[in-house]
Amino acid sequence: MQPRMKQPVFVIPGAMEAMQALHKAIENRGVPKTTFALVHMRISQINGCAVCLDLHTRPEFYAKDTDSRTLTVAGWRDSPYFTDPERAALALAEAVTRLPDRADPVPDDVWAEAAKHYDESALAALLIAISAVNVWNRLNVATRQVAGAAKR
Numbered sequence: 001m002q003p004r005m006k007q008p009v010f011v012i013p014g015a016m017e018a019m020q021a022l023h024k025a026i027e028n029r030g031v032p033k034t035t036f037a038l039v040h041m042r043i044s045q046i047n048g049c050a051v052c053l054d055l056h057t058r059p060e061f062y063a064k065d066t067d068s069r070t071l072t073v074a075g076w077r078d079s080p081y082f083t084d085p086e087r088a089a090l091a092l093a094e095a096v097t098r099l100p101d102r103a104d105p106v107p108d109d110v111w112a113e114a115a116k117h118y119d120e121s122a123l124a125a126l127l128i129a130i131s132a133v134n135v136w137n138r139l140n141v142a143t144r145q146v147a148g149a150a151k152r
Contacts, residue, residue, distance in 0.1 A: 004143045022132055030122030031129070034065055035086050039093040039126070040133050041073050046097050047137035050147035085117035089126055096130045 009015040026036075037056060044052035056070075072079040076090050092106070092114045099105040114123060139145075 001144065001146050003145050003149075006143075007145055008139050008143065019132065019135070022128060026125035026128050029125035030119055031089070031125050035089050036129055037065060038069070038073055038076075038082075038086055039089050039129060041070070042076070042090050043093050043097050043130065043133040044137055045074050046094065047134065047141060049137035049140050051140040051145045051149075052133070052136055054147040088113040088117045092126060093130050093133075096127065097134055 005011070009019055040052060041056045044056065066081070069079075069081045072081055073090070076082050076087060082090070088110075091110045095106045095110045114126070118126060
């Protein structure tokens with residue numbers, strides 16, 4: 001497997017720094033690192049981004065989590081391993097990632113559940129994280145970036 005081109009953030013000067021600054025801006029806003037990691041993994045599963053799924057297993061990029069949680073995040077609704085706030089974040093992540101799949105892309109019940117567990121700053125951080133993961137996934141998938149190509 002060969003990528004179609006270099007990862008676009010390495011082609012456009014300042015793009016990688018901008019993406020990193022976005023990530024830095026949402027740290028310490030009331031969302032645990034493990035929740036961000038679960039959200040990243042779930043979105044990457046939906047979008048089929050093997051690069052991001054591979055990166056999720058690297059401790060230098062994401063908070064370490066249990067194998068049970070990591071392996072069952074795709075079935076989080078039926079798994080006993082997730083907290084109510086994590087479930088709310090995962091439901092929001094799925095809704096925002098799958099915008100064209102329904103007439104009301106982010107239903108009030110999904111929003112209300114997330115708002116029950118996260119204040120405005122944390123919700124903003126979650127929405128920015130969800131959007132950023134979707135950007136990374138789309139860049140990687142469109143250019144056929146290869147999982148594991150970066151050194152482990």
